[in-house]
Amino acid sequence: MKNLLKVVLVFALAAGLTACKKNVKDDANADLTAGNAGTEMVLEETSIEETVTVPAQEIALGAVYFSLDKAALSADARKIVEANAQAIKSAATLASYRVIVEGNCDDRGTTAYNIALGQKRAEEIKANYVRLGIPAANIETVSYGEEKPVCTEATQSCWAKNRRADTLLSVR
Numbered sequence: 001m002k003n004l005l006k007v008v009l010v011f012a013l014a015a016g017l018t019a020c021k022k023n024v025k026d027d028a029n030a031d032l033t034a035g036n037a038g039t040e041m042v043l044e045e046t047s048i049e050e051t052v053t054v055p056a057q058e059i060a061l062g063a064v065y066f067s068l069d070k071a072a073l074s075a076d077a078r079k080i081v082e083a084n085a086q087a088i089k090s091a092a093t094l095a096s097y098r099v100i101v102e103g104n105c106d107d108r109g110t111t112a113y114n115i116a117l118g119q120k121r122a123e124e125i126k127a128n129y130v131r132l133g134i135p136a137a138n139i140e141t142v143s144y145g146e147e148k149p150v151c152t153e154a155t156q157s158c159w160a161k162n163r164r165a166d167t168l169l170s171v172r
Contacts, residue, residue, distance in 0.1 A: 061087055061167040064125060065160065069109075071120035073128065081125060084167050085132040091171050092138075099134065100168040101125045103143040106159035111145060118143030121165045 061084040064077045073081065091097050103118030103125075122141035130136045151158035 057171050059087075059091075059169045059171065061169055064121075064165045064167075066121055066163045066165070068106075068159075068163065069117070071117065071124050073124060078128070081128045082132060085129055085134055088129070088134050088169055091169055092134075094171070096172045097138060098170040098172075099129065099139045100170065101129075101139060101141045102148070102166045102168065103141065103145075104148055104162055104164050104166065105146050106162040107146040107149065108159065109146075114145035115143050118145045118165075125165045125167065 062080040064073065064080050066072075066077070067074070088097065088099055101122040103120070103122035105114040105118050105121075107114075109117070119141065122143055126136070126139045126141050129139055146162070149162045150164075151161045
């Protein structure tokens with residue numbers, strides 16, 4: 001896609017320069033016929049290089065849920081991590097990418113405890129991605145503790161939704 005866009009831009013630029021070149025020659029010839037025989041116009045061709053920047057797209061992959069006060073993956077969580085790894089590998093063949101794993105907790109416990117637990121969860125997911133062939137250099141981890149809840153009710157089902165790790169794939 002980028003190569004096609006560059007080729008089209010080069011042809012458009014060449015056509016534009018050609019059109020300008022013809023107009024300048026016509027103007028120069030008009031000056032010569034008007035009696036300005038001593039004036040000479042010189043055309044310089046310039047090269048304009050334009051960089052096309054494609055904005056990054058951020059894709060949310062499957063969320064992995066954890067048990068209360070745990071950072072270990074269940075069998076179901078491992079399946080989600082494996083599916084996410086396949087999606088990341090597919091994107092890696094098409095463009096450059098970054099993976100951000102965000103660890104989250106429910107609102108029970110202290111802020112410091114939840115930040116630490118969220119980081120352990122994110123690191124556990126990262127370790128599994130690396131085991132599945134995703135380069136560690138492309139993976140970043142962050143813990144939000146209890147600061148990014150998806151549910152704010154004080155119920156067991158709501159707390160369970162907040163005990164998660166989200167994976168974001170940023171493709172450029």
